[in-house]
Amino acid sequence: xxxxxxxxxxxxxxxxxxxxxxxxxxxxxxxxxxxxxxxxxxxxxxxxxxxxxxxxxxxxxxxxxxxxxxxxxxxxxxxxxxxxxxxxxxxxxxxxxxxxxxxxxxxxxxxxxxxxxxxxxxxxxxxxxxxxxxxxxxxxxxxxxxxxxxxxxxxxxxxxxxxxxxxxxxxxxxxxxxxxxxxxxxxxxxxxxxxxxxxxxxxxxxxxxxxxxxxxxxxxxxxxxxxxxxxxxxxxxxxxxxxxxxxxxxxxxxxxxxx
Amino acid sequence: xxxxxxxxxxxxxxxxxxxxxxxxxxxxxxxxxxxxxxxxxxxxxxxxxxxxxxxxxxxxxxxxxxxxxxxxxxxxxxxxxxxxxxxxxxxxxxxxxxxxxxxxxxxxxxxxxxxxxxxxxxxxxxxxxxxxxxxxxxxxxxxxxxxxxxxxxxxxxxxxxxxxxxxxxxxxxxxxxxxxxxxxxxxxxxxxxxxxxxxxxxxxxxxxxxxxxxxxxxxxxxxxxxxxxxxxxxxxxxxxxxxxxxxxxxxxxxxxxxxxxxxxxxxxxxxxxxxx
Ligand SMILES: Nc1ncnc2c1ncn2[C@@H]1O[C@H](COP(=O)(O)OP(=O)(O)OP(=O)(O)O)[C@@H](O)[C@H]1O
Ligand SMILES: [Mg+2]
Numbered sequence: 365x366x367x368x369x370x371x372x373x374x375x376x377x378x379x380x381x382x383x384x385x386x387x388x389x390x391x392x393x394x395x396x397x398x399x400x401x402x403x404x405x406x407x408x409x410x411x412x413x414x415x416x417x418x419x420x421x422x423x424x425x426x427x428x429x430x431x432x433x434x435x436x437x438x439x440x441x442x443x444x445x446x447x448x449x450x451x452x453x454x455x456x457x458x459x460x461x462x463x464x465x466x467x468x469x470x471x472x473x474x475x476x477x478x479x480x481x482x483x484x485x486x487x488x489x490x491x492x493x494x495x496x497x498x499x500x501x502x503x504x505x506x507x508x509x510x511x512x513x514x515x516x517x518x519x520x521x522x523x524x525x526x527x528x529x530x531x532x533x534x535x536x537x538x539x540x541x542x543x544x545x546x547x548x549x550x551x552x553x554x555x556x557x558x559x560x561x562x563x564x565x566x567x568x569x570x571x572x573x574x575x576x577x578x579x580x581x582x583x584x585x586x587x588x589x590x591x592x593x594x595x596x597x598x599x600x601x602x603x604x605x606x607x608x609x610x611x612x613x614x615x616x617x618x619x620x621x622x623x
Numbered sequence: 624x625x626x627x628x629x630x631x632x633x634x635x636x637x638x639x640x641x642x643x644x645x646x647x648x649x650x651x652x653x654x655x656x657x658x659x660x661x662x663x664x665x666x667x668x669x670x671x672x673x674x675x676x677x678x679x680x681x682x683x684x685x686x687x688x689x690x691x692x693x694x695x696x697x698x699x700x701x702x703x704x705x706x707x708x709x710x711x712x713x714x715x716x717x718x719x720x721x722x723x724x725x726x727x728x729x730x731x732x733x734x735x736x737x738x739x740x741x742x743x744x745x746x747x748x749x750x751x752x753x754x755x756x757x758x759x760x761x762x763x764x765x766x767x768x769x770x771x772x773x774x775x776x777x778x779x780x781x782x783x784x785x786x787x788x789x790x791x792x793x794x795x796x797x798x799x800x801x802x803x804x805x806x807x808x809x810x811x812x813x814x815x816x817x818x819x820x821x822x823x824x825x826x827x828x829x830x831x832x833x834x835x836x837x838x839x840x841x842x843x844x845x846x847x848x849x850x851x852x853x854x855x856x857x858x859x860x861x862x863x864x865x866x867x868x869x870x871x872x873x874x875x876x877x878x879x880x881x882x883x884x885x886x887x888x889x890x891x892x893x894x895x896x897x898x899x
Contacts, residue, residue, distance in 0.1 A: 430771045459773035470768040473760075484772035487675070537772070 379589075380408030383541055383573045384429060388438035391424055398424050400597035401438070408540075409571045411563070413584045415619050416594035422577045423467055425594070426543040429575070430464050431455050442541070460488050463534035467545040467577075469526040471518040471533070478514050481505070481533050490537065504532045507562060524551045531559065535566060542566065542574040548583045560586040581620065593619060663855050667785060670778050680783040688749055688784070689791035693798065699744050700799035704732060704806030712814070721815075728807045729826030734838050737800040739886055742845035745792055746878035750853045753784055754874030757857025758867035766858070781858060785850035792846030793839060841889035848881040 384406040391399040398421035406412050416422045427433040428440060431447050440447045443458060450458065472480050481501045491497035505511045508528040518526060531547060544563065548556035560583045566572050567587075578584050584591060585605050593601045593608065593616055601608060601616045609620040643651065708728050715721050757780060760766050769776035808822045856870040856877070 432767055432771060456773045456775070459771055462771070462773075464768070464771040466764050466768060468764055470764040472765050472768070473763070474756075483769070484774055487772075487774040534772075 379410045380571075382407045383443060384575070385439070385441045386425075386429075389425075389428065389435055389440055390437040391421070391428055391433065391435045398597055399428070399435070402594070402597060403599050404592055404602075406541075406573050406575060408573050409567065411567055411574045411576060411587050411589045413576045413578055413588035413591045414594055415578070415584065415591060418579075420594050421597055422594060423545055426464070426545060426575055426577065429543060430459060430462055460484075460537065461540045463537060463539035463542045465531050465534050465542070465544045465547050467549075469518075469523075469530035471521075471526055471529055473518050475518075476514070477505070477510070477516055477518070477521075477529055480518070480529060481536050484533070485536055488537065500536060504536045507535070508532045509558070524555060527551060528555070528559070531562075535562075538570055540570075540572060542572050542576075544574060544576045544578075546577055546579065548578060548580045553582070556580060556583060557586070559583075563587050659859070660851075660855060663858075664851065666777060667782060667851070670775070671782050671786065673778075675778075677779050677783050680779055681786050684783050684787035685791055688787045689794060692745060692748055692791075692795060695748055696741050696744055696795050696799045697802045699740060700737065700803040701806040703736060703740055704728070704803030705810045707731065707736065707803075708807040708810035709813075712810075724811055725807070725817075725822050725825040726829035729804065730830055730834060732803045732807065733800055733830055734834050735886075737803055738796050738838050738842050738845065739882065741796045741799040742792060742842065742849070742882045743879055745788075745795065745845075746849050746882055747875050749788060750849050750874040750878040751871045753788075753850065753853030754857045754860075755867055755871035757781075757854060758860035758870035761858065761860045762862055762864070762867055777858075781854045784854055785847065788850030788853075789843055789846040792849065793842040796839070796842045796845075837889060837893040841885060844885045844889070845882050848885060849878045852878040852881060 382405050384404065386402060386404045389399050389402040390397070402425065404412070404414075414422050414425065424433060428435045429442060429447070431450065434448055443461070445454070445458065447455075471477075472483065475483065478501055481504060482497055485491050485497055485500065491500050502511060502514070505514055508531060510525060510528055510532070513521065513525060513529070518529070521529065527547065527550065531544075534542065542563070547563065548559050551559065563574065563576065564587055567574065574587075576584070576587055578587075588605055590602065590604060591608055592599050595615055601611060601613065603611070608616055611617065646654075708724065711728060712721065712724060715724055715727065757766075760780070766776045766780065769779065804823070804826060808817075808819055811817055811822060853874040856874040860866045860870040
């Protein structure tokens with residue numbers, strides 16, 4: 365039977381104040397009601413994995429969190445502030461504290477890997493001297509084991525490499541809150557585990573909170589303090605990995621069956 | 624359940640005044656678009672003066688936009704100058720006014736043909752490349768990625784490009800004018816023994832600053848319009864590959880149209896001020 369390699373819950377027994385508070389969130393595109401009264405809370409230092417079928421609205425959820433999409437109803441508070449009512453400047457300040465890993469990586473194609481990583485760093489004035497910036501960039505690339513890709517263009521990278529660069533680019537600002545959109549999808553099991561461990565390391569080192577969207581149950585088991593299952597636009601079930609895997613509900617069980 | 628995610632943002636259910644809902648759909652869409660463009664322009668003017676300034680990117684874009692367009696502009700201008708001269712000669716010859724050829728061609732090129740031809744060539748080359756580049760950045764979520772990192776993509780992408788086109792098109796026009804006049808000189812030289820000094824003397828004797836200044840001023844507007852349209856279309860590109868093609872295409876069409884409209888307005892204004 366499965367032996368859970370690390371029960372992450374024990375490592376961090378208690379969490380701080382809530383960083384994200386989502387209640388009754390509604391978001392639709394025309395007649396397509398994607399989020400329908402969705403609730404979720406994420407506290408400081410906590411990793412929450414969101415599971416859900418493809419196309420159920422997971423990416424839409426975290427895009428609402430970061431203000432890329434406007435929601436219609438309900439409340440979504442990040443760092444205690446309602447996202448929809450923030451002014452552009454306040455939103456930008458908040459976004460500097462949030463890291464976002466795109467499902468599609470979204471690397472800037474006209475820039476090298478180095479410039480990709482430097483882009484936000486320079487504009488937020490982190491890393492005063494060139495030396496400092498270089499050091500941060502190299503350190504981050506080392507973390508994703510892509511130090512030798514520093515001068516390549518995104519078009520010269522493989523899908524998995526892009527994914528890791530995308531990750532490095534968001535982590536370099538040392539955000540308090542990370543939103544990962546399928547960080548390990550499409551990676552080999554070894555790299556996927558490395559990435560999962562890195563996400564854990566970030567959590568422990570900087571007390572980062574995260575929402576991790578993933579289909580990769582191994583990654584979910586490693587990284588999650590808590591999981592939420594999204595079905596039909598609502599938070600259908602919530603709990604630790606063990607709680608959910610023992611749950612007697614066919615819809616929830618479907619996610620844990622393959623284990 | 625793949626219902627096309629093509630921008631089906633919910634129909635805005637703001638309470639509209641009666642007279643608005645009476646208007647035909649197409650006209651309302653048109654007004655909406657005009658409103659969006661006005662907002663876009665206002666945002667440009669708000670952000671262009673606010674620090675931080677993306678100077679490095681402005682220089683980079685000026686190089687891409689200006690220097691890279693030079694061969695095409697020069698070639699087109701040369702051919703236009705040559706052909707215009709060759710075509711005008713028989714008509715002037717019929718009135719025995721062949722010696723006016725340099726003056727006539729010079730005035731046409733400096734006042735009208737140079738600026739408009741160069742602007743149209745640039746609307747095609749620069750407008751489409753900006754439209755396609757920004758369109759694909761939008762589609763691959765690169766603009767969103769800049770936005771979520773708390774940096775200002777509008778300033779980095781849009782403002783730098785519009786500034787570059789606004790200042791590069793006038794420079795390209797001046798160079799285009801010069802090359803067109805050289806083309807014209809070669810055409811004159813084919814049939815009459817005229818020195819280059821004499822040719823340019825004749826050109827400059829018959830033109831003065833009142834020919835040059837209004838023609839030069841309007842090129843800044845041409846440049847602004849080309850950059851603006853490319854950026855607007857690309858920045859608001861629809862999702863998908865089609866969206867990119869569409870933004871490139873409509874950038875060229877609208878920018879070319881705007882060049883003519885601005886030209887028309889500029890002519891009216893210059894006439895009004897008596898520069899005839
Ligand atoms: N910009 C948009 N315009 C219209 N509809 C959209 C838009 N973005 C997403 N949708 C719709 O919202 C729904 C949820 O999309 P979303 O990308 O959040 O899925 P997902 O849960 O992330 O799926 P996957 O696991 O495949 O990434 C889909 O039905 C999609 O069609
Ligand atoms: Mg998704």
